[in-house]
Amino acid sequence: MTAGILLLTIFLPWAGALFVWLVGNDRPRLQHSLAVGFSVAGGVAGLALLALGSPDEMVVLSIGGAFGNFSFRPDGLGVFLATIATVIGSLAVIFSVDYMRHEAQLGRYYALVLFFIGSMSGLVLTGNLFLMFAFWEMTALCSYALISFYNDDPKAVAGGIKALVMTQLGGIGLLIGAILSYSYLGTVEINVLLDKAELLPSNVLGIMAFGFLIAAAAKSAQFPFQTWLPDAMEAPTPVSALIHAATMVNAGVYLLARFYPAFAGVPGWQEAVMVVGMLSALLAGLMALVATDLKRVLAYSTVSQLGYMVYAVGAGGVFASQFHLFSHAIFKALLFLGAGAVIHSAGTRDMREMGGLGKQMPFVRTVFVIGALALAGIPVLNGFWSKELVLEAGLQGGATWMFGVMLFTAGLTALYTFRCVWMVFWGEPHHPAHLHDAGPAMKTALAPLAFGTLFSWLLAGSFSHLLEKTLPYHDIHAVSLVEILEEVIFAPATWIALGVVALGVLTWVFRDSLRLWQEVFAGIGQTARQSFGFEWLNQAVVRTTIQVAEDLRNLHTGVLNWNVLAIALTLLVVVVILALGA
């Protein structure tokens, strides 16, 4: 029963992908309905799975050898991320019905989105490192194909390839970790690795731990790989909401949380994780402050919030990080889809050309503001609770100065969130024409997300129970909702944080009287606009590679004599090497 439902969350979307693709682009209506049907069915399966979480392996397909056994395990971490993937996935698909109406090549779009949803479920549910790596790469593949969905736009193509290359670079870390596991433990079973981590030589465990950290950082667009996510915003907006906010980018955090018990003992690992999270949160927050492209602001804020989760894992707060992941997935999907509705109507992504849209799009304004308040960490929305838990975990498990930086970033978050909302929905209208509010399908998708943003924190207690029940290696203690609320409310950290957030809001409100400070921060803003030099670094690497390739091409003269000379010289070199070796 559980096994069947588990497989359904993977194969229902995949089957949908196949059917939508086979239907062909001549019948867009059928494609829309098939996509919605299969994704909603997947979402239902995901919700059903949530109730059936269990620590046991449910599906095992024996392959053996270097591939291990194909096993799936519906434990707490897995089912809950799978549920996010399938449910938010289905909402994104519903949203697409309006958003992608009249687009060409719908089959490719829906097939890839559905394929992604299934792969994401697989990634979080599998108990086998080989499969995990495979699903990991599959999600990267879908992400690439969807970012460059508008293939005629060179920026989209470049963004897609950049995302693919960077996540693959990180993927090598996961690959190395996985094959080392096979090499030393003779298996690619995740639970065996968690169980026997202490038996590994410490240097091997260290390589694995940092390899996984690199993989996670690349996937979650953390420092120093953060540059791909903003460029990924060339994707259609539902894709940004689903893949680049709610699901795939969370895979990095999931990876760290999943393997936390194995690597927590590696010297320096926890600190490294926290520093990565902190730097990402801070730098991305600063970049969000100066960006003018609506989707880019949201992308930077995603990087920043993922930084919070990574920081929490590093500090030992696996539950806090997952809880924040849960909240973030909901409110960020809401924000992105809301932004999608705005962009769909306004026809631009530049916030300087928006302004005063609130009156014309009241529904979108309402839900967007709900999402924004959650992002800013205003009580009593879901973002508030989870962020406070993250901060508290950080205070307990990490250095105080890092906690200070994270607090500062919390204020920064409030500041850029208010700037963004104000620039889009209030302020001077730059758009003369009348804009229509969101369509019916869009509303259908936005409403549940807004509802979730308001109330999802009520699930915190049962979520912690699920984690405790099904994760044998993580040492998580179940706490009830009331306990969590008490903990948050009575912790001094909460009130400090709220103060900082209020300060951030006030900074925005009184921005005109703070001109002097703006001058001071202009320099930082300038550097932030250039992604703190990382964009330059990326381009330098690409340029160098291309230059080397061009130089190498010049060696291929196409002259027969030179070709034969290569043979003669190779013979000489091989003979010399062998003679020296003997």
Added chain:
Amino acid sequence: MDAGRALLLLLLIPFAASPVIYLTGRLSVLRQGTGLWLARWFTLIVYLGMGLPLYTLGRYVLELGPVDLKIGRIVLQMDGLGLFLAVTVWLLSTLVTIFSFPYIRGEEDEEKYYALLPALSATMIGLGCTRDLFNLWVWFEAMAITSYLLVAFYHHQKGALEATVKYLVQSAVGSIMILHGISLVFARTMTLDLQEIPPLMADSGLFGLAAGALFVVGFGVKIALAPLHTWLPDAHSRAPSGISAMLSGVVIESGLVALLRALGTLSQASPAWGALLLGFGAINILIGNLMALRQEEVKRMLAYSSVAQVGYMLLGFGVAMSYGIADGAEGGFYHLFNHALMKGLAFLAVGAFLYALYITKGSHAPLMVSDLDGASKKYPLTAFALSIALLALGGLPPLAGFVSKWQIFVAGAEVRSTPLLWLIIFAGLNSVLSLGYYAPLINRMYRNQPSEVVQAGQPIAVLISLPLLILTLAIVAIGFFPGWMVPLNASAASSLLMAFGFR
């Protein structure tokens, strides 16, 4: 069917059929003919006819062990390795034959094409199962000679002639070096039997190393070990697409199998061979990828990517030969098989585009990267097939290339040595680099605005689409069920390990 007779049939059918195909074809040409269909279909029947003995052999070899066929003092022994090569060759050649029906139709020398194709396949099958060192060279040379005209098939084109002359001269230089290596081994061991030689070559010192160097460089020309690869992009890009698929998918790999067999004789002379192959593997991967990065001609790009893919196989085999790790050999063979499928599909799909965009209009212009803009609008299946092939070559799941690369990497880690771990990281980085040229090509095909060439394109024949479909399905299926190929790979791997004295 008796297994020995099956082996004999497997080799005899294509050789005997070859002149018959030529004569039937020639007669119909002389009669101003319409009768070429007979030659075409006869070729296909020959291949299908080879299927039965191959199946018999396959079952026998996998269940009971090697099949010996003694002719004079030369033993043809179909072991796991030979079977593996035979299956790969047979599969790809059959599909190439079907593909060629429309593709080659109406070209001059069509009958020679169909006559040489089975001969080429048979030489490769024979190469895989001979147990005599010199006989190995004979099959190897026969493979080269049968492929010259196929490469120069468009011999009224300047480019084809140029490519063939480079291919021929470099192959010939390589094969002369092999001969010197063989004479060294023969002079010392007084035998040519591959299985009797190894102990006799023990403690041969520099003498054995000299023979090995000659083997590596000599066979290396055909395998396209960088920097001996310079003939490959020329020949692959100028040959008819079916032949490009054969060259890239099985011919260079047959060279690799021949090298493995030859080096097997020297396994006790020195432990250096595996390390040498690992070194060449790293160079191949890097040079192949860098060269492919800036290519504007599609077939040339794919040719350079073959250089890189051979590097991955070398990594697997190198690990197996140095450390006796079974996963290395299995992964190497797995990648060899998958490469035949992936690169076969890539070249055939590009051939389908060439057919639709140029050949049906009587032009033999090369297919440029920019010609593929928006190709998916008009040719969805072919564009999809090419995308699958490219993504699989890039090592992305859930496709065939991913599983075999994984196995090779796992094998590298099993050695538990730091340099090898770096080598794997290097190979992994290169896999990422390879996406830098595969991905843009895919993006181009899915543009909305088709290029002028595509807009003016002709429809693609059904018989061209059929092999594409089969290969695409195979690549996806292997990605989902990596266990399918394991028995065949494992039996080939155990033959290899046995030759290197690990079992």
Added chain:
Amino acid sequence: MFYLPNIVLVVVLALLGIGIYCILISRNLIKIVVGLQIAVKGAFLALVLAGKLASQIDVGQSIALTVIVADTIVAVVALALAVQIRRKFGTLDVHALMSLRR
């Protein structure tokens, strides 16, 4: 000094060297085929010597015969190619065969 294998070995490898050198420096395609033939002569000798040293001179002869046949065929194909290239390109100069590069 007059030990036969030593002399033959030097001749064999010198022939290979001269052949390869001829291929390296010649611009004329037919000259390149001549270079191949020079190198191949060395290979015949080597095989025959190997047969002798293996005390199976007949096997050596037999395989040398096969090599003679094979390489004559290669030479014939190469010459046919050269002739065809002369027809198409109007020259036998290797320098003219540079359209496939980079």
Added chain:
Amino acid sequence: MVDLFIGAGILFCAYKAMQENRLLVSALWLALTSALVSWMMYRVGAAEVAVVELSVGAGLVTVLFVFAINIAGDESLTRQSLVPRPLAWFAVVFSMGLLVWMIMPALQSERMRAVLEQTGVLAGLFRSVLWNDRRVDTLMQVVLFFAGALAVLGLIGEPNKSREERE
């Protein structure tokens, strides 16, 4: 002693064939090389194959060369080589020198000396080795002939009429 002279003669002829710029003369030097090689083969004890080499290597191949040069024409090309001569010289001399150095000591073994002392080879054994023991090689020559013939036919064939009209 005789062997030394033959060896020197072979190398001299090969060198002349390599160095000569006129194709026809070069082909003749090649024929002479071939003849001397077959003499050397005879000295080693391979009487039968020496005859074959004399007829095929020195005879047939030379005829083919002359034939090809006649069709293609003896073009006078500049002696300027595309690869720098010192580089080519370096690659060849060093690799061959190293190989000689690696191989030669092993040829001095007792076993090989003993083999060289043996004289008198059974007559008619060659035929039986060629046709029986190594039958596969011999049969493969048929395949080689067939493929070579097809290749030559394909390569030198002129385009047929209908095709030319089409182009």
